[in-house]
């Protein structure tokens with residue numbers, strides 16, 4: 042295992058975008074972290090270099106067989122100019138879980154967090170300051186062997202790139218509209234649903250495109266076997282408040298375990314609320330709605346933190362929740378979680394790590 | 398749509414491997430075909446260039462969301478030194494079907510076949526001559542937009558690379574052993590199973606790895622819903638001969654429609670055999686075996702053409718077929734099909750196209 046990180050600083054600095062004009066994932070900082078894997082050396086040549094193109098032969102496995110994994114987390118700048126990371130160790134655990142499923146060698150999570158901190162520190166000036174902005178961190182692994190056989194690659198490249206991102210909610214937190222998908226399937230038990238791998242996202246594009254033509258911003262996936270049980274939204278886990286109980290689908294092997302989901306479960310329990318992780322059918326949600334018991338629904342993920350859901354489109358019917366307004370729990374979770382991330386709320390769970 | 402193909406020949410020629418030492422997919426010829434897609438220009442800048450690395454920013458979508466498709470076909474050299482392609486229009490149709498599922502713009506199949514022929518003609522000296530060898534042709538499309546949002550890429554690159562490949566059967570056609578997978582799932586109805594996209598192969602690696610540790614060369618996938626019905630093998634479709642009837646699983650949306658599968662169905666019908674495409678459970682195969690009615694089993698695909706199956710491992714039991722020997726139909730199909738491909742057998746179905 043490599044422990045030394047070689048640093049080459051960029052001679053030129055790119056112009057930084059205005060805080061107010063930030064989009065998601067279009068602009069990248071001056072540096073990146075890279076390390077390589079080979080069967081004899083393991084992970085080696087850890088280095089921070091200027092952000093620059095990757096050059097690979099067209100036969101490189103990454104262009105053919107989708108054996109990729111990735112993560113997504115954020116660095117936040119506090120009012121007193123500290124830089125905070127939120128539970129990065131959870132992302133590293135999940136990355137190794139994805140690695141396991143995709144036959145990619147395990148990484149040393151502690152070492153990668155150290156590398157990530159050094160990288161963020163070097164590009165600290167890129168972290169935007171405006172309300173709701175942050176630095177999105179994208180660790181990813183690609184197979185680099187030059188070979189067209191269908192087999193795990195023998196060589197890999199691990200990289201971390203950084204992108205300053207704007208507020209998810211330009212005009213404050215507000216509810217989204219979700220299409221309940223009844224034709225396409227994202228993942229199935231025994232597949233790769235619990236891993237963060239490219240193929241899961243590639244397979245979701247078509248449904249997403251069709252939903253957005255109908256005016257829905259994301260799709261809600263149902264299970265691949267019976268198309269009955271709720272799984273998750275495009276890039277968020279999902280929660281419902283039904284008659285006082287907060288419910289989220291249990292981890293069944295085909296949904297991703299969100300770091301936000303995990304944090305919210307802890308917060309809700311801490312607040313003494315009734316929470317359950319269990320099988321939940323769309324029909325149950327629909328019946329609750331009919332009986333006036335569907336109180337709130339929200340998605341959870343690193344990008345939006347909490348995304349209140351104002352409407353579902355399900356079997357040719359519109360299900361409106363809380364009159365299309367942000368619910369009480371959604372709001373409280375959003376304020377508390379973003380407060381912890383931004384250092385304005387007490388970090389009672391010890392979730393935050395400072396980048397020095 | 399682009400119609401002109403720009404040609405830049407390589408100044409140096411790489412050394413060609415010995416015919417007898419060819420592996421699959423490790424060595425590539427001197428040239429490649431490339432064209433790019435942008436929303437304003439469509440597919441443009443079609444060109445044949447020296448085989449060389451691709452340079453992409455680390456934020457290029459191909460490294461993150463697996464929105465890739467590919468094809469696989471072969472060029473064969475005949476005894477009188479002609480170069481033949483086998484049903485390339487079927488590969489182009491399938492590529493467009495994959496494109497459709499993956500939200501990638503359609504290509505003009507006729508134009509690509511024309512480009513492919515020019516490329517193969519330029520690198521004609523690379524086509525090996527020994528028995529069973531050929532030139533493997535790999536068309537593929539990658540998303541090239543620099544963006545981390547989960548959405549279809551706006552820019553793409555289409556490429557064709559060529560690799561001289563050895564005989565699949567070094568010591569003549571012989572049966573393989575297959576593990577019937579009962580835990581992992583490759584694809585499910587509503588997913589991407591019928592498309593030739595990276596994610597399908599990435600998700601298969603783990604099962605493949607575990608099967609090969611147990612001494613089985615490939616896995617047989619069952620349907621993702623009930624894990625009961627037979628789908629296909631790693632990179633082959635599958636056929637059984639049961640009590641005189643030749644059966645292959647029907648196209649149900651989760652299996653790939655092989656060009657070889659399609660050709661074999663046509664040949665068998667032409668020979669007047671009883672053939673059906675239908676739902677087929679592993680239990681039915683097992684019962685046929687118990688009753689002594691399981692006469693043959695074989696996989697079909699571009700790589701091996703016909704791969705007779707000598708043994709299945711199913712629910713802790715070994716199912717031996719035809720005493721582990723190549724069956725009569727398997728042998729006849731193999732000889733006829735490779736004969737048509739190599740120009741030694743009459744091309745009664747008009748499947749072969751010459752590269753001039």
Ligand SMILES: Cc1ncc(COP(=O)(O)O)c(C=O)c1O
Pocket residue numbers: 113273274275276277278297298299300301302341342343344
């Ligand atoms: C499919 C999917 N589900 C859920 C999530 C939420 O996970 P997290 O809370 O760790 O961002 C994400 C986003 O990362 C995702 O891509």
Ligand SMILES: Cc1ncc(COP(=O)(O)O)c(C=O)c1O
Pocket residue numbers: 469629630631632633634653654655656657658697698699700
């Ligand atoms: C999953 C899968 N099924 C079947 C096949 C067989 O298709 P073809 O006969 O066109 O090679 C292949 C190989 O290309 C494949 O990858």
